Amino acid sequence: MARQSGDVIVDLRNISLRFGGVKALTDISFDVREHEIRSIIGPNGAGKSSMLNVINGVYHPQEGQIHFRGQLRRRMEPHHAAEQGIARTFQNIALFRGMTVLDNIMTGRALKMRCNFLQHALYWGAAQREEVAHRLKVEEIIEFLEIQSIRKTPVGRLPYGLQKRVELARALAAEPHILLLDEPMAGMNVEEKQDMCRFILDVNDHYGTTIVLIEHDMGVVMDISDRVVVLDYGRKIGDGLPDEVKNDPDVIRAYLGGAH
Amino acid sequence: MLYREAGQFKSSYAEDGRIFPIRQDRVGFTLLMLVFGVAVPLLANEYWLKAILTPVLIFSLAAIGLNILTGYAGQLSLGSAAFMAVGAFAAYNFILRVDGMPFLLALALAGLAAALVGVLFGLPSLRIKGFYLAVATLAAQFFIVWVLVKFPWFSNHSSSGVVTAQEVSILGYAFVSPEAKYVLTFLVVAVLALAAKNLVRSATGRAWMAVRDMDVAAQVIGFRLMRTKLLAFAVSSFYCGVAGALYAYTYIGTVEPEGFNLDLSFKILFMIIIGGVGSILGAFLGAAFIVLLPILLDNLVPALFGDALGAGFASNLQLIIFGGLIIFFLIVEPHGLARLWQIAKEKLRLWPFPH
Ligand SMILES: Nc1ncnc2c1ncn2[C@@H]1O[C@H](COP(=O)(O)OP(=O)(O)O)[C@@H](O)[C@H]1O
Ligand SMILES: [Mg+2]
Numbered sequence: 001m002a003r004q005s006g007d008v009i010v011d012l013r014n015i016s017l018r019f020g021g022v023k024a025l026t027d028i029s030f031d032v033r034e035h036e037i038r039s040i041i042g043p044n045g046a047g048k049s050s051m052l053n054v055i056n057g058v059y060h061p062q063e064g065q066i067h068f069r070g071q072l073r074r075r076m077e078p079h080h081a082a083e084q085g086i087a088r089t090f091q092n093i094a095l096f097r098g099m100t101v102l103d104n105i106m107t108g109r110a111l112k113m114r115c116n117f118l119q120h121a122l123y124w125g126a127a128q129r130e131e132v133a134h135r136l137k138v139e140e141i142i143e144f145l146e147i148q149s150i151r152k153t154p155v156g157r158l159p160y161g162l163q164k165r166v167e168l169a170r171a172l173a174a175e176p177h178i179l180l181l182d183e184p185m186a187g188m189n190v191e192e193k194q195d196m197c198r199f200i201l202d203v204n205d206h207y208g209t210t211i212v213l214i215e216h217d218m219g220v221v222m223d224i225s226d227r228v229v230v231l232d233y234g235r236k237i238g239d240g241l242p243d244e245v246k247n248d249p250d251v252i253r254a255y256l257g258g259a260h
Numbered sequence: 261m262l263y264r265e266a267g268q269f270k271s272s273y274a275e276d277g278r279i280f281p282i283r284q285d286r287v288g289f290t291l292l293m294l295v296f297g298v299a300v301p302l303l304a305n306e307y308w309l310k311a312i313l314t315p316v317l318i319f320s321l322a323a324i325g326l327n328i329l330t331g332y333a334g335q336l337s338l339g340s341a342a343f344m345a346v347g348a349f350a351a352y353n354f355i356l357r358v359d360g361m362p363f364l365l366a367l368a369l370a371g372l373a374a375a376l377v378g379v380l381f382g383l384p385s386l387r388i389k390g391f392y393l394a395v396a397t398l399a400a401q402f403f404i405v406w407v408l409v410k411f412p413w414f415s416n417h418s419s420s421g422v423v424t425a426q427e428v429s430i431l432g433y434a435f436v437s438p439e440a441k442y443v444l445t446f447l448v449v450a451v452l453a454l455a456a457k458n459l460v461r462s463a464t465g466r467a468w469m470a471v472r473d474m475d476v477a478a479q480v481i482g483f484r485l486m487r488t489k490l491l492a493f494a495v496s497s498f499y500c501g502v503a504g505a506l507y508a509y510t511y512i513g514t515v516e517p518e519g520f521n522l523d524l525s526f527k528i529l530f531m532i533i534i535g536g537v538g539s540i541l542g543a544f545l546g547a548a549f550i551v552l553l554p555i556l557l558d559n560l561v562p563a564l565f566g567d568a569l570g571a572g573f574a575s576n577l578q579l580i581i582f583g584g585l586i587i588f589f590l591i592v593e594p595h596g597l598a599r600l601w602q603i604a605k606e607k608l609r610l611w612p613f614p615h
Binding site for chain 2 (some may be wrong): 056059062077078081082083087088090094095096097098099106107108109110111113115117120121122123127128131132135136139170176228
């Protein structure tokens with residue numbers, strides 16, 4: 001691949017996560033390098049979403065360490081992750097259903113806005129200038145994702161594929177360093193998948209955004225990933241370049257085997 | 261053809277972000293303000309000013325407060341009346357105990373006192389949601405009224421717990437006449453309603469709605485739940501507190517803690533359900549509706565049916581209509597009268613060519 005991967009920015013070491021008796025993740029180590037597209041694959045219930053939730057502080061693993069840009073993170077809350085430049089989309093769309101597309105995407109700018117609520121109450125001077133400045137940035141993203149015509153639509157009225165796109169827009173609005181995408185193409189038709197692939201590659205290319213991607217479509221994964229990690233029953237059973245993973249006997253037996 | 265936006269192009273995002281992007285709406289709104297700010301106090305009779313228009317404005321303010329908390333931030337509260345009580349009694353004590361306390365400052369301090377109490381009772385919202393939070397705010401409702409009754413200091417040891425609001429005077433002008441009290445109420449409510457509209461259309465409002473709609477996603481974006489929810493409790497209670505102080509000073513004049521009971525809290529809740537959950541306009545529509553309906557029925561029922569149905573009938577009918585409407589709005593149109601108004605406007609935009 002032409003893209004140049006850089007230093008390790010996220011480093012998970014010996015992570016174990018349990019929910020009561022359920023072991024969602026067992027002794028998992030894995031890293032993400034700057035600028036790469038890092039895919040996580042595995043059957044349903046393998047622990048893929050849990051991995052993303054550990055990375056951005058929604059879940060707190062019982063064991064293991066997380067290093068972010070070389071620094072050990074103590075217990076991390078989601079808003080800390082956001083402040084570190086981690087944004088994400090969810091497997092089950094998590095848009096703000098009572099708001100328009102535009103407002104949903106504007107929420108993505110929250111951490112970059114400085115005015116306080118008293119200034120908002122006046123909506124004059126600094127507050128208005130700030131709102132307009134961020135609107136400009138949001139409009140760039142709207143244009144990039146080709147959703148101009150639905151800006152003022154309440155998100156609840158949109159079809160599934162567009163909702164996924166709006167969720168990506170909201171994540172991009174934060175101008176993240178690391179983007180966690182949980183099955184962004186699930187339930188899409190071929191055309192929508194192609195669009196989504198193009199957007200992901202463009203984001204990675206233009207902004208150098210590091211991307212951690214969970215995806216079931218093997219064609220897509222093998223095509224766009226720099227490195228792939230394979231999970232099964234909460235354990236890591238493979239990790240490496242797409243070609244290495246594809247030909248790994250363990251992986252074939254446990255996972256790909258069924259499909260081939 | 262009268263209500264058209266054709267040809268009105270917005271050339272900047274600032275224009276697109278206006279409260280009324282369509283010119284007809286701006287003109288209409290200005291007229292509305294002139295009517296209610298100038299024409300009404302000049303023309304309306306004393307009964308309308310005292311018994312209808314002033315209370316509608318005050319309840320609208322309380323309903324805006326509840327709407328901020330429940331409609332925008334998604335935290336159900338049954339304690340609005342108690343926060344009004346805090347505002348009313350705080351204003352009373354500030355004016356009573358601080359020499360030369362200006363009325364508007366007392367009003368602001370009353371709102372701040374209510375905001376402080378609101379934050380305190382908002383703390384449980386960090387752990388509990390929905391039904392259980394509603395029960396916690398119910399506890400606030402009873403506890404606050406109990407405290408105000410239990411400690412006679414709050415009512416300056418008046419034997420019955422009833423306090424009489426002092427005369428309102430600003431810069432030497434005494435607000436005694438119904439017209440003067442109405443205008444004062446109108447100005448305070450207009451300014452605060454505009455501020456509320458500004459809040460909900462800016463980043464603060466988006467934070468509230470984000471927490472309301474999907475709190476995990478809101479956190480992942482970087483919103484802090486605690487800060488966002490407590491700010492909603494504070495601002496909401498501030499509005500209820502100012503409404504409570506106005507209730508005492510420009511509306512009924514004498515208040516007692518039990519006057520701010522659960523019934524009143526429910527009344528305000530019904531206002532936002534009927535007017536529109538998550539709408540500033542809805543707060544006004546709901547308040548007007550709930551103040552006007554009983555008056556309308558009182559006049560209409562005898563006119564239609566004579567005395568045959570007895571005195572209790574009108575008030576029973578009122579309960580039945582309220583109940584029916586609330587069920588209707590909860591099930592069919594959760595965005596209330598405000599949404600119906602919006603639909604009417606959309607129809608009008610297309611009229612007379614519906615294609
Ligand atoms: N919040 C939770 N509470 C309880 N169990 C959970 C929770 N999240 C995930 N799990 C469990 O952890 C395991 C892995 O789930 P998940 O990470 O969603 O898998 P995947 O995304 O690979 O399908 C499953 O057994 C799931 O039931
Ligand atoms: Mg999953």
